[in-house]
Amino acid sequence: MSAPDAATMTHEEIGAWWATAVTRIAPGEIDLRGYPVQDVIGRLGFVEVVWLLLRGDLPEPAQARMLEAALVAGVDHGPQAPSIAAARMAATCGVGLNSAVATGVNLLGDVHGGAGQQCLALLERMGERRAAGEDTGDVARSVVAEYRERGAYVPGFGHRFHPRDPRRDPLLAMVSEGVRAGAVDPGPLESALALEEALAQRRTRPVPMNIDGATAVVYASLGFAPELARGLFVLSRSVGILAHAWEESRGRSRIKGPLPRQVLATYTGPATRPLPDGD
Structure with a gap:
């Protein structure tokens, strides 16, 4: 059956091209997931609206605080x-300024910025094994052994700069509080702590969670999909990218x-040489 001719399509068929459950727009009207924007403004915080648009409902206060903490934790890590x-x-x-911000955001991929998504996906796989009856510690040890055998890093653990990421403890403390209050699933935190313990075995130095691992625990506990862990990190880090781009644009350097300029990149190619004589 051929596609309908655009000239014969109804308004309903044309409107269905970009059908959405996120926002309803009409002349003089904007509804965010069913809530009129004029009612939202001044009554909901930015983080609550982020949750609303992504999840379709309003967060509980404890959920909003955890999401806000994770977003704040990832805003910047210096130039x-x-x-x-x-x-x-x-x-x-x-x-x-928009192009400068886009330049920074476009560098957030699998290697730089993607570990949170990878860690959350790993926590989900561990959760499936736990649900099947496997012991959390056994699962963690097998995961670490698998990564070590491949010579790969366990995503979300260790940091090239910080012996212990200063953002780890406050985030995990909030998740622990949420677990005690019965507000979030305890599984992701238990799995992540088991991984941390397994990574520390047979080592002189521990390998604690970094920002990607800690925020992955938060997002997993709150029920976000792994892909959204990266999206939320991009949203968070965009604040720092904007601040740095703005600061640099105010300077006089071009x-x-x-x-x-005083430092040249190390050259590793052939020494200066003449072109061979041609016939």
Whole structure:
């Protein structure tokens, strides 16, 4: 059966092209998941609206506090972070602020910015094994053994800069509080702590959770999908990217590269040589 001709389509058929349950728009009307925007403004916080748009309902106060804590924790990690550095470099090249921010955000991929999603997916797989009757500690040890055999890092654990990520403890404390109050599922926290313990075995230094692991525990406890863990991290880190891009755009430097002009990248190619004589 061929597709209908656009000239013969009804308004309902055309409107169904971008059908959405998120927002209803009409002249003089904006509803967010059914709530008139004029009622939302001033009554709901930004984090509550994030939850509303992503989940379709309003969060409980404890859920909103946990989500806000995770978003706050990931806002920035200084200009040495590639996404921040790229945004600052872009800001010195005469592009608009939106382009500078987009430059930084576009660096948040599987390696830089994706560990939270990967960790949450791992916690979900561990949860499935726990539900099937396996012991949490046994599951964690087998996961660590599998990653070590592949020579891979367990996503969400260890940090190249911090011996112990200062964002870990307050986030996990909030999850623990939520578990005690019966507000969130205890499984993700138990699995993550078991992984941390398994990683520390036969090592002189522990491998504690980093920001990606801690926020993955928060998002998993709140029932967010792994893909949204990355989306929420992008939303959070965009604040820091914006702040750094704005600060750099206020300076007088132009076309700042990754190294100061006085420092040249190490050259590893052939020594200077003449072209061979041609016939």
